[in-house]
Amino acid sequence: MFENVEDYPIDPIMIGADLFAQDPRREKLNLTVGIYQDEHGRTPVLEAVKLAEQQLIETQSSKAYLPLTGDAEYCSLLGREIIGDAYNARWVAAQTSGGAVALRVMADLLAQLPEPPTVWLQAPTYGNYVPILTAAGARHQALPYYDPLRSELTFDQMLDGLKAARPGDVFLMQGVCHNPTGADMSEDQFTALLDTLEALGIVPWIDLAYLGFAQGFHADCSTARRIAERFPECIVCITLSKSFGIYRDRAGALFIKTGEADQERITRAVTAIVRSGASHAPDHGPAVVRTILQDSDMKALWLRDLNQMRERVARTRERIVATEQDMFGTDRLAYLVRQVGMFSLLPLSAAQEMALTRDHGIHIVQGGRINVARLGDEDVPWLVDAVCRTMSRPSR
Structure with a gap:
């Protein structure tokens, strides 16, 4: 029976995660993940969430x-x-x-x-x-x-x-x-x-x-x-x-x-x-x-942390644009500061996407998607240098 099951399409994000795991290099950067991460690469549990969970432990009376x-x-x-x-x-x-x-x-x-x-x-x-x-x-x-x-x-x-x-x-x-x-x-x-x-x-x-x-x-x-x-x-x-x-x-x-x-x-x-x-x-x-x-106090804590996450992503976008100006004097990535949220697309051809990973160890989702929130301060120059050098080469 099971030999008759046809191949299902594989999610490009899952492919990207697998390829990153298989990459033997120590110096590599995973921008395929679809979750918020702080500058240390961690996905924190918000303070308000911890407080709410503790309250539920103490007060929840049923799991029906x-x-x-x-x-x-x-x-x-x-x-x-x-x-x-x-x-x-x-x-x-x-x-x-x-x-x-x-x-x-x-x-x-x-x-x-x-x-x-x-x-x-x-x-x-x-x-x-x-x-x-x-x-x-x-x-x-x-x-x-x-x-x-x-x-x-x-x-x-x-x-x-x-x-x-x-x-x-x-x-x-x-x-x-x-x-x-x-x-x-x-x-x-x-x-x-x-x-x-x-x-x-x-x-x-x-x-x-x-x-x-x-x-x-x-x-x-x-x-x-x-x-x-x-x-x-x-x-x-x-x-x-x-x-x-x-x-x-x-x-x-x-x-x-x-x-x-x-x-x-x-x-x-x-x-x-x-x-x-x-x-x-x-x-x-x-x-x-x-x-x-x-709970008004918990809600205030949650909104504070949510705003901090939003502001960090916005600062990272600004840092990418400023870094390109400093390193190359160009503005090919300037559009990133006009966009919002965790994700954006790099303007790369399929061949350039492969080169970005092959030559620089930077893994992105097929189609050019990167998770801006994954970037730490030290990652930004690495990404900018790799992307600009890759874009300067002929697209094959």
């Missing part, structure tokens, strides 16, 4: 299953925190095992509609969208969002491509700190996108994975709030892995805004899909989040 859609109090707190005043009884909410399960539940729901919509994607975009949509059997199509070699958005092309969409189709976008490009839409561009979606009858689906890493937590919620206030139907998926530093504890949520007459049916549909897949969501991470959001 939660309802299939999770802890209603967690969902309500999170909904009000992120969606704001637009969060009301018209929303269907479910606690999920991180953002990936929220995405998969929604993909399953769309694929099971009598007339399944097309999900329109930005390209390049988060590497797990296509596998999730494909596994669910959901229709999807990509639109050009960013030119990696020119390091700029192809926004007008994306809007032109949306003209092929039908009313009732869905547009899946990232709210802030676009992964893998680091290039977010401007305020004017985001407004123009919403205008286009509304005019064409396309349902917005926003994925929020890096809240707090662009302009600050509350400012980063504005994209979801603008959508929620404007559209009668919309979808919001959330993961809190990065915002709270609880990657392995899988805290996420799915929010669906519906018409009042549709709410009970959508709730039953979400419940059935959750039951057939992840079943009950893990509770530890969401319980930590709930505890922090309910």
Whole structure:
């Protein structure tokens, strides 16, 4: 039987991690990781998280299953925190095992509609969208969002491509700190996108994975709030892995805004899909989040640490640009300071990506993605020197 199993595509990030582990050199740099790391290469446990966990140890009275859609109090707190005043009884909410399960539940729901919509994607975009949509059997199509070699958005092309969409189709976008490009839409561009979606009858689906890493937590919620206030139907998926530093504890949520007459049916549909897949969501991470959001002192500590992480990433971007100016007098990486979040794309050809690893020991994700947050102060000159020398050679 098993000899008939065909090869599955391998995640480029996993390939990058494997190649780094196999590299025998002592002097090597791994920029493939998808998590925040401090200047010492550590992923710290935030002080507020430790306090919340201690409180849970002392007060939690049961480990029984939660309802299939999770802890209603967690969902309500999170909904009000992120969606704001637009969060009301018209929303269907479910606690999920991180953002990936929220995405998969929604993909399953769309694929099971009598007339399944097309999900329109930005390209390049988060590497797990296509596998999730494909596994669910959901229709999807990509639109050009960013030119990696020119390091700029192809926004007008994306809007032109949306003209092929039908009313009732869905547009899946990232709210802030676009992964893998680091290039977010401007305020004017985001407004123009919403205008286009509304005019064409396309349902917005926003994925929020890096809240707090662009302009600050509350400012980063504005994209979801603008959508929620404007559209009668919309979808919001959330993961809190990065915002709270609880990657392995899988805290996420799915929010669906519906018409009042549709709410009970959508709730039953979400419940059935959750039951057939992840079943009950893990509770530890969401319980930590709930505890922090309910305590003003813990919340203040969390926001302080989140701001410090955001500011360090921004300083690292500035340091890369300044280092290139000092070392080479050029500005080929100047675009990095205009971008936000942990990730960006280096403007390299496939051959140059290979050369960067082969000649300099710097491992990046296929397609040029680097994790800026992984860089320590001593790593920046290494990266700048290697990238600039690699870019100066002919691309083969």
